């Protein structure tokens with residue numbers, strides 16, 4: 001049986017949990033809790049699974065460890081059919097990969113950097129190096145990312161076009177993280193807010 005090493009309620013683990021629910025695979029995996037607030041992810045046992053010291057990690061039945069939500073989602077997407085989260089043809093796959101990077105770098109990771117550098121983050125035991133300026137700069141980048149996606153939603157229903165994809169999952173996790181980090185979505189970004197409300201109603205997202 002596949003395993004997911006993660007911590008329930010954290011934004012990146014949520015991405016994989018939503019992807020599993022979309023694909024109907026939640027019962028096909030066993031969840032193993034990694035005590036991230038307690039620093040377990042920085043210990044030798046976990047670093048052997050992911051030297052990047054972060055959750056989630058997918059463990060395959062043959063013992064292979066896959067980290068990075070993009071890689072994990074792609075693997076799960078190809079295991080079973082509908083809905084296709086990573087693109088069915090060459091062009092759609094390329095667009096999704098491009099938008100996925102924009103959603104990570106311009107939103108989710110930017111919020112994470114703000115959280116870890118300009119707020120108490122996960123506490124002094126975990127946040128052993130903080131650079132407040134970089135954190136504040138990243139907050140501005142996250143707000144710019146929200147504005148960018150709000151603009152796009154003028155012409156399309158989802159972040160990577162007219163169909164739901166892993167980019168919506170990444171963007172959604174970015175907004176969960178923004179809530180945790182107390183970065184409000186600016187009031188004028190009404191399209192982003194209504195997109196969020198729309199995808200929050202999906203059973204996969206409601207289930208996590």
Ligand SMILES: N[C@@H](CCC(=O)N[C@@H](CS)C(=O)NCC(=O)O)C(=O)O
Nearest residue numbers: 010011012013054055056068069070
């Ligand atoms: N790019 C990674 C990000 C993973 C990540 O940052 N996970 C967070 C939890 S949401 C974590 O484990 N953080 C540990 C830490 O900051 O020390 C992915 O896509 O999986």
